[in-house]
Amino acid sequence: MxxxxxxxxxxxxxxxxxxxxxxxxxxxxxxxxxxxxxxxxxxxxxxxxxxxxxxxxxxxxxxxxxxxxxxxxxxxxxxxxxxxxxxxxxxxxxxxxxxxxxxxxxxxxxxxxxxxxxxxxxxxxxxxxxxxxKHVHMGFAGDKFNVVLATGHLPVSKVSKHLSFSAVAEAVLHANQLRENLAIADRKKPIAVLGLNPHAGEDGLIGQEELLIFPNLRSFAKEHGIPIEGPLVPDAAFFPVNWKKYSVYVALYHDQGLIPFKMIHGQDSGVHISLGIPFVRTSVDHGTAKDIxxxxxxxxxxxxxxxxxxxxxxxxx
Known part of the structure; x- marks a missing residue:
């Protein structure tokens, strides 16, 4: 070309x-x-x-x-x-x-x-x-791990009502697009989907969202040939020992994914990729920093x- x-x-x-x-x-x-x-x-x-x-x-x-x-x-x-x-x-x-x-x-x-x-x-x-x-997801590729956000710039109070099986399934499809563009070894690894609640809901003891989303999500992923694991317990998912286990993490809300991503990658690496649009758009993973x-x-x-x-x-x- x-x-x-x-x-x-x-x-x-x-x-x-x-x-x-x-x-x-x-x-x-x-x-x-x-x-x-x-x-x-x-x-x-x-x-x-x-x-x-x-x-x-x-x-x-x-x-x-x-x-x-x-x-x-x-x-x-x-x-x-x-x-x-x-x-x-x-x-x-x-x-x-x-x-x-x-x-x-x-x-x-x-x-x-x-x-x-x-x-x-x-x-x-x-x-x-x-x-x-209609559906665009924010993906973040870093040296240590990669993240896709199932929801974007939503107030925390509205996250739960915007999380449905179909919303998370769409995020998994877009996470798979990112997975397919990684190094060959990483393409073979499953996508990790985080739970929403503490302890990933403890089988419904701490919230019902996981029970409503994940049974159907597993069937959906299998049908589309996408390897997934989850719901992962959010407070342990980003331990360094887990970074090499997964190709992409799907976080269910903005800060759940971006606090660990930015804490680990800082300003030394990391790129934001728009997933779902019919052309290529990448971006920095930081703000305008007008103070400097x-x-x-x-x-x-x-x-x-x-x-x-x-x-x-x-x-x-």
Whole structure:
């Protein structure tokens, strides 16, 4: 195939997105068979532009549409006056139309999205709207273990009512998509599905959710040829001895999966992958970190991972 077109959005202008993206590209350098497109503010730091120029020949344009006309081994630098939320929307539309092959995103605050006039609550809602996809799950790939969240940004008080057999089954299907993109040895390992309640419900003594979900879930997984184990006791599931037993953990709510994932991986590794949309989108697994904007102290490892995974998944897509 011709060069993969991978688009990078750098998120909030007053966050660390452009810094970590420039550092990640500098670390990776040009990639064989890949053309990068970089969205950034017109007022982006000259220091990081010079960093990019050490590794890439940069062509500056003011829109993705103009950038797609550029041919050759260039970094297409989109210096835009538009909102960072619009960068994501335009890129998602290009991905959906197969004009580009993948997108990797730096942190974008919900405030920035709202200020752009969007009703979406985050990246995922923008992607769902553009692709007309109903079920999208957040996946997180790390050096130690991988996690998929069965529910997303829900208040804890609403988690239980949103958990049904069908909701968890959909998450298992998407966890299996992630499993199939792991190293060969990891693809052979089962998916671990956590319980919701302490002690995974103790056979109904501490909550009924596990009894309502798991009997049908086991039948569903067997029918689809997906190896699963569960419900795992949540407070013991992430012991290091378990990391190599499972391909992916399915956590039933946001913090159940992301507290252990971020505690173990910190800023040294980890990438967020959107599962269920009909194109490739990866992202950092951290926020905008506006408190360190301009200090040149941001760790770019997660963005580096996000770019690597975007290329890997685009080649397999």
């Amino acid at each position: 011709s060069n993969l077109k991978v688009v990078l959005t750098t998120g909030d202008i007053d966050g660390i997105g452009f810094e970590v993206t420039a550092k990640a590209l500098h670390k990776l350098g040009p990639q064989k068979g890949v053309q990068f497109f970089l969205w950034r503010s017109e007022n982006a730091s000259a220091k990081y532009l010079k960093m990019l120029d050490q590794k890439f020949t940069r062509i500056v344009v003011d829109s993705l549409e103009e950038g797609l006309k550029v041919e050759g081994p260039y970094l297409v630098d989109i210096a835009s006056e538009n909102s960072p939320a619009e960068w994501v929307e335009v890129t998602a539309k290009a991905c959906f139309k197969k004009q580009v092959h993948a997108m990797a995103t730096a942190p974008l605050s919900k405030t920035s999205i709202k200020e752009a006039g969007f009703k979406d609550l985050g990246h995922t809602d923008i992607l769902k709207r553009i692709s007309k996809t 904007f301009g200090k040149n102290t941001a760790n770019a490892n997660s963005m580096t991972d996000a770019i690597r995974w975007a290329i890997k998944l685009a080649r397999q897509h």
